[in-house]
Amino acid sequence: MKYVEVCFSPALYKDYENREAIVVVTDILRASSAIVTAFMNGVQRLIPVGTLEEAMAYKEKGYMVAAERDGIVRDFADFGNSPYNFSKERVNGKEIVYSTTNGTHAIHLASSGHEVLIGAYLNISSLADYIVAQDRDLLILCAGWKNKFNLEDSLFAGALAELVLKHDTFTTICDAANGAMDLYGLAKDQMTQYIEKVAQRHRLKKNGLDDVIGYCHENDLTRIIPVFNGESITAINN
Amino acid sequence: MKYVEVCFSPALYKDYENREAIVVVTDILRASSAIVTAFMNGVQRLIPVGTLEEAMAYKEKGYMVAAERDGIVRDFADFGNSPYNFSKERVNGKEIVYSTTNGTHAIHLASSGHEVLIGAYLNISSLADYIVAQDRDLLILCAGWKNKFNLEDSLFAGALAELVLKHDTFTTICDAANGAMDLYGLAKDQMTQYIEKVAQRHRLKKNGLDDVIGYCHENDLTRIIPVFNGESITAINN
Numbered sequence: 001m002k003y004v005e006v007c008f009s010p011a012l013y014k015d016y017e018n019r020e021a022i023v024v025v026t027d028i029l030r031a032s033s034a035i036v037t038a039f040m041n042g043v044q045r046l047i048p049v050g051t052l053e054e055a056m057a058y059k060e061k062g063y064m065v066a067a068e069r070d071g072i073v074r075d076f077a078d079f080g081n082s083p084y085n086f087s088k089e090r091v092n093g094k095e096i097v098y099s100t101t102n103g104t105h106a107i108h109l110a111s112s113g114h115e116v117l118i119g120a121y122l123n124i125s126s127l128a129d130y131i132v133a134q135d136r137d138l139l140i141l142c143a144g145w146k147n148k149f150n151l152e153d154s155l156f157a158g159a160l161a162e163l164v165l166k167h168d169t170f171t172t173i174c175d176a177a178n179g180a181m182d183l184y185g186l187a188k189d190q191m192t193q194y195i196e197k198v199a200q201r202h203r204l205k206k207n208g209l210d211d212v213i214g215y216c217h218e219n220d221l222t223r224i225i226p227v228f229n230g231e232s233i234t235a236i237n238n
Numbered sequence: 239m240k241y242v243e244v245c246f247s248p249a250l251y252k253d254y255e256n257r258e259a260i261v262v263v264t265d266i267l268r269a270s271s272a273i274v275t276a277f278m279n280g281v282q283r284l285i286p287v288g289t290l291e292e293a294m295a296y297k298e299k300g301y302m303v304a305a306e307r308d309g310i311v312r313d314f315a316d317f318g319n320s321p322y323n324f325s326k327e328r329v330n331g332k333e334i335v336y337s338t339t340n341g342t343h344a345i346h347l348a349s350s351g352h353e354v355l356i357g358a359y360l361n362i363s364s365l366a367d368y369i370v371a372q373d374r375d376l377l378i379l380c381a382g383w384k385n386k387f388n389l390e391d392s393l394f395a396g397a398l399a400e401l402v403l404k405h406d407t408f409t410t411i412c413d414a415a416n417g418a419m420d421l422y423g424l425a426k427d428q429m430t431q432y433i434e435k436v437a438q439r440h441r442l443k444k445n446g447l448d449d450v451i452g453y454c455h456e457n458d459l460t461r462i463i464p465v466f467n468g469e470s471i472t473a474i475n476n
Contacts, residue, residue: 008246008387009247009250011249011250011253012247012249012250012385012386012387015249015384015385015386016386145413146253147250147253148250148253148254148412148413148414149246149250149413149414149417150413151413151416151417154413154417173437173440174386174437175383175386175387175388175389175392175436175437175438176386176387178389178435179387179389179392179417179421182421182424183417183420183421186420186424197416198413199411199412199413200413202411
């Protein structure tokens, strides 16, 4: 049997770490939804960097840079963290450096796993199919909000865990996975209303950035799975 | 307004730390339920120690010692972590040193807060009344399992948050508090069945220690609130 676990915060990652597992990193509002969108729109390669200093250094070398903190695009950057920023006209065929508040840190952390995938509702069925075909343990890492638990990533973790656990070669004894699936079960038929209570929704709204919330909860717009090799993210066409 | 927050793991405590808050530490299966029981049965003072070495040093000085790891009582100790161990005959009027896998570490961590209380279903209404009367922020710290999220502590956090938030001087924008309340809402009318899926239940059962699960989910057997002053735990008779 293969095991499904969910880690609610990058600060808990070392307690869940599993070098044999496929690690799916998720940051639904908005980094992982933006990354999947970038590959839908033909980006060639994304380089996730943890610090703004690194992002700036790349910018000086001539790279196109997407960088935000707390939802706000940084002055030196070409654009920020909205999936809508990663349009075909802008990203097709390009290499882009990307730095966000929570998501890019989580991606680097996850690289101790066997393989690091970027997950969002936009590619959830493709992800589940790929994971089941690999027949490996699955660890879902929620980017959270500054190390705190967040609901939107946890709901996605529940949704993905539920899809994978439909296959009887997978099981779980992880309380976080069970809790996430129960929360997703509560929310799924009324996602728009449920997401009203999410703290990040209010942060985005305050900055006029909440236009993407519906889009970030759409299922299966693509089969593409972004994969991180420890240095950059490219696409698996599943 | 005063805020309610929930921290799902000691490893996240520094991200939720609030020196002005009352911190309620909970470890439902079984440390916080055992501590409340000890005070119901007249213990005078409990000294929580983090390491087994400290517990052993107290034993050599002649103290009565309760100490377990992974549910199993340690050889040198007088008894372990079951609430049933803290009977009136054994603990009335005594000072006892206490060390557990998760609970005692969480209690020490919480001492950066304004006041540290020990919470369980056994004293939940008294706790809520006391917190509301103090009119301070509330942070509920779940002891978890070796830094991982656990369901039984999270459900209790949801139950306590719900009681406190009935008072309109309290509010929350904490995703963990909202998630915990939703999980408690799912579980509360079928707690015995829900708790079946909890990982700790299986750990306890494996070691024949699951006889206390029903007891640890009984509400309001006492008004006593154990309070930690940074060195030892005594009782508030609320």
